[in-house]
Every structure is written in C-alpha cells, then in structure tokens.
Amino acid sequence: MPKFLIQATYTPEGTKxxxxxxxxxxxxxxxxxxxxxxGTVETMYFAFGEHDIIVIVDFPDPVAMAAVSLRVKASGALRTQATPLLSLDEIDEATRRQVSFRPPGA
Structure with a gap:
C-alpha cells in the first residue's frame, strides 16, 4: 500500500x-x-514548531489519501500537507527504468 507522511498544523479553531x-x-x-x-495509521506524533502533528499512514491508493485530505481541509480545523513516501526498493526499481528525456538547451 502507498505510504504517506502527513504534516498538519492546527488552526485556532482546531486548537480549541x-x-x-x-x-x-x-x-x-x-x-x-x-x-x-x-488505510492504517502507522504512527502519530504531536510536535512543536511549524507542524503540530506528524502522521505516517498507509492507504490502498493515492485517491484515498486525497479524499481524506480534502475532508480534513474542508473542516477548517487543520492545514495539512501529504508527502508520498517511497521505499528503498521502489527507488531501486525507479533507477532501473529507462526515461527518454532531453534537458533544456541540449
């Protein structure tokens, strides 16, 4: 299942x-x-600084992550950012894939 890092910051209403x-x-x-x-929650922490909550979750697909994100943001209680997380094996697979790319000016 795709894994995501969620960083969230409470609004004043959410903090209340x-x-x-x-x-x-x-x-x-x-x-x-x-x-x-x-999905499942792997871990959840409260933090100090820019973000109040750090959560790592697994979802069946990115659309499920988007659905939760939209619902949470619509509440107005939190500002969130979701980052897809890739395993080392997934990055190894990515390095083996051929990509046709020409940089600008080349």
Whole structure:
C-alpha cells in the first residue's frame, strides 16, 4: 500500500477542539478516518514548531489519501500537507527504468 507522511498544523479553531477533547481522541478520529478508506495509521506524533502533528499512514491508493485530505481541509480545523513516501526498493526499481528525456538547451 502507498505510504504517506502527513504534516498538519492546527488552526485556532482546531486548537480549541484539541484542548476540549484531548490528544487521544484526535488519534481515534484520525484512525477512524483513515480506516474508513481502507488505510492504517502507522504512527502519530504531536510536535512543536511549524507542524503540530506528524502522521505516517498507509492507504490502498493515492485517491484515498486525497479524499481524506480534502475532508480534513474542508473542516477548517487543520492545514495539512501529504508527502508520498517511497521505499528503498521502489527507488531501486525507479533507477532501473529507462526515461527518454532531453534537458533544456541540449
């Protein structure tokens, strides 16, 4: 299954909800949202700095990741960024594929 790194930052409204419900309830909400599209949560951390939450998830396909991302962003509680993660074996496979490419000016 494709793996994604999700970095999220709470909006002021989202932070109020976190203070009211606590961190454990947020993990449950994330797990339910991900599971509803056939995915699993590998790990979830709260952090300090630019991002408040770091999550690594597995989804059956990128469309499932997009569906969750759209729903979460539409809530207005979080700003999110999802990054596809590739295994070392996947990168090894990519290096073996032939690509027809001409750089500009060449």
């Amino acid at each position: 909800g976190l203070l009211k419900e606590g961190a454990s309830s947020r993990r449950t909400a994330v797990e339910q949202a991900v599971a509803s599209l056939g």
